[in-house]
Amino acid sequence: MKIALLGYGRMGKSIETIALNRNHSIVLKVSDADSDYNFKDAEVAIDFSIPTVAVYNIKKALDAGVPVISGTTGWLEQYDDVVSYCKEKNGTFLYASNFSLGVNIFFEINKRLSELMSGFSEYKIEMEEIHHTKKLDAPSGTAITLAEEIIKNSTYKNWTLEQPKANEIFIDAKRIEDVPGTHEVTYNSEIDSISIKHTAHSRQGFAMGAVIAAEWIKNKKGVFTMKDVLNIG
Incomplete structure (x- = not known):
């Protein structure tokens, strides 16, 4: 080809x-x-x-x-x-916001988890994404894809990089040298937390x-x- x-x-x-x-x-x-x-x-x-x-x-x-x-x-x-x-x-x-096989499986896990958690308003969602310092945009396209899927299955209306309002998902976008890409979604309540995470080891x-x-x-x-x-x- x-x-x-x-x-x-x-x-x-x-x-x-x-x-x-x-x-x-x-x-x-x-x-x-x-x-x-x-x-x-x-x-x-x-x-x-x-x-x-x-x-x-x-x-x-x-x-x-x-x-x-x-x-x-x-x-x-x-x-x-x-x-x-x-x-x-x-x-x-x-x-594709991400071509990795692992990330695309992660997208499906995120979708299913958001469906399961849709009825439990006591859990608050936050996300973290980390990439190398040469990445120009923030948050990553992968993080946006994850957030948009959660929004479809929840009462959240938007994502933000700033201090979140009640109906916003906070995305903590970090830029650290030589990090290929890490994404984590966390559901926090006063009783416990549930997290899913994907870590890329290389490009x-x-x-x-x-x-x-x-x-x-x-x-x-x-x-x-x-x-x-x-x-x-």
């Missing part, structure tokens, strides 16, 4: 290594500052750029008729627009998941998620 890498930072380089080891080839490498490029020979594009250029990269791939998957976070206020654009172009698009899980998603999405049409790729949920 011939892959275009949109964004060639640490994640892009990790994806390149795994893709080459799986006998794929990299036909295009785009830096975050580069807008003058084309998708000649590319069969699929993988976007791990930055929030300010992600939508441009995704739409450019859709314009070229190239399936595109994106793991860039921080641009999701434009997600619905991108989905509409993909459908208009009869294209192929997959977004390899994210990169492997992105390559697997690229392999899966080739020759498909539509808008997909990692649930489709992994057949879970």
Whole structure:
């Protein structure tokens, strides 16, 4: 498979290594500052750029008729627009806040736990996410995905990074050098606490998941998620 890498930072380089080891080839490498490029020979594009250029990269791939998957976070206020654009172009698009197999299983555990806890208002929810200091957005897309699933199954209306109101989930977003990604959801009451936690030990899980998603999405049409790729949920 011939892959275009949109964004060639640490994640892009990790994806390149795994893709080459799986006998794929990299036909295009785009830096975050580069807008003058084309998708000649590319069969699929993988976007791990930055929030300010992600939508441009995704739409450019859709314009070229190239399936595109994106793991860039921080641009999701434009997600619905991108989905509409993909459908208009009869294209192929997959977004995931996290491509790790473990995290996607964690999403399902979080969903089920939020359903079980929905009737117990005495438990107050808080979240913590920790990432490396080079991560530009906060909270992480993964943390937002977790919070939004909880909100669907509870009386909470929103999440916040500030002092929370009664109907808000507090997300404590920390940036610590060389932390690939840690997410914890805690239900606290006066009697006890219940916590679920996912800890990434390296970026390899994210990169492997992105390559697997690229392999899966080739020759498909539509808008997909990692649930489709992994057949879970």
